[in-house]
Amino acid sequence: MIKLVDGEEFSIIAKNNICFVTLNSATTKNAISLRMSSIMQSITIEENGNPSLFEKFINEQNCLLIVVKSDVEGIFSSGGNLSELEKNEPEACKYYSSSIKAFCKLLHSTNAPSVTLLSGPSFGGGVEFALATDYRWGIGKSYDFHFTQTKFGIPTGWGGMLRLTELCPQLSPRKVSSIILGKLKFDNSQLLNLGLVDKEFNTKKACQTALDEWVHHILDCPKYLIEELMNRKNIENLTDLEEYDTHIFNKYFLKDEHKIRIHKFLSSKKKK
Numbered sequence: 001m002i003k004l005v006d007g008e009e010f011s012i013i014a015k016n017n018i019c020f021v022t023l024n025s026a027t028t029k030n031a032i033s034l035r036m037s038s039i040m041q042s043i044t045i046e047e048n049g050n051p052s053l054f055e056k057f058i059n060e061q062n063c064l065l066i067v068v069k070s071d072v073e074g075i076f077s078s079g080g081n082l083s084e085l086e087k088n089e090p091e092a093c094k095y096y097s098s099s100i101k102a103f104c105k106l107l108h109s110t111n112a113p114s115v116t117l118l119s120g121p122s123f124g125g126g127v128e129f130a131l132a133t134d135y136r137w138g139i140g141k142s143y144d145f146h147f148t149q150t151k152f153g154i155p156t157g158w159g160g161m162l163r164l165t166e167l168c169p170q171l172s173p174r175k176v177s178s179i180i181l182g183k184l185k186f187d188n189s190q191l192l193n194l195g196l197v198d199k200e201f202n203t204k205k206a207c208q209t210a211l212d213e214w215v216h217h218i219l220d221c222p223k224y225l226i227e228e229l230m231n232r233k234n235i236e237n238l239t240d241l242e243e244y245d246t247h248i249f250n251k252y253f254l255k256d257e258h259k260i261r262i263h264k265f266l267s268s269k270k271k272k
């Protein structure tokens, strides 16, 4: 196990090709503190065109999946740390939101797919943090989203409104505004119906087995394919994407690796 961030309330470690981003602040119900935000800033910054420390970690540790999770029973995150925000002057919190927002963006822009595991509710910025990954998986039925930001007189600050429309096109910008203004709550079945949660598991063990299987399947892919497919995320235009997909298919069709794998498959069938 290799560590990038080794804090009690917030850690980032690599284990068995998975990068685990873990919230573990029981006393604040996993509120995102100023300290966490400043760590996020330090690992997100790209200097002189070099990849950020987080991206470097993902690449060097050969992480094929990023898993965001809570180690506190019964909660994913209570959002921004309200007591710290009350105590501090705006100057001391100047980079608080932008740092968390940048880290959230990184969670769906690196070369590894990302998933948040939800086994309890999320509030305000905690919902935005959960929306930052490519996927969300539920464990049990007690997870839900509470859009509480306007209770405190602010809209979302970590990219959450845009992310809602991005992940769920049926939530138009107008609908998103009314969700935030209305302080709506989405329960587990609404989250599943909207596709904001992709899968639900009865137990942590079943979820871990699915994660291990996912990594196992990615590990089985040739390295060139992982690189080429993850590169698709950088192509926004659909015509360019079609051209890219045709190009990478032709590049590997009936080349050595393709032939070897077909041969292996057919020989294993004959043995049976």
Ligand SMILES: CC[C@@H](C(=O)O)C(=O)SCCNC(=O)CCNC(=O)[C@H](O)C(C)(C)COP(=O)(O)OP(=O)(O)OC[C@H]1O[C@@H](n2cnc3c(N)ncnc32)[C@H](O)[C@@H]1OP(=O)(O)O
Pocket: 026, 027, 028, 029, 031, 078, 079, 080, 081, 082, 083, 084, 123, 124, 125, 126, 148, 149, 152, 155, 156, 157, 158
């Ligand atoms: C800038 C950030 C902003 C954004 O951009 O969106 C936000 O995130 S706004 C904040 C949104 N968060 C919320 O609306 C949730 C606020 N918290 C709660 O409603 C409740 O605490 C809870 C999460 C529903 C849990 O309730 P309960 O089980 O009854 O426990 P307690 O309320 O007693 O909480 C235990 C303990 O945790 C502290 N706590 C909880 N949330 C936060 C928080 N967001 N920041 C800091 N501390 C938090 C709470 O104060 C308790 O501490 P003690 O009183 O010291 O025991």
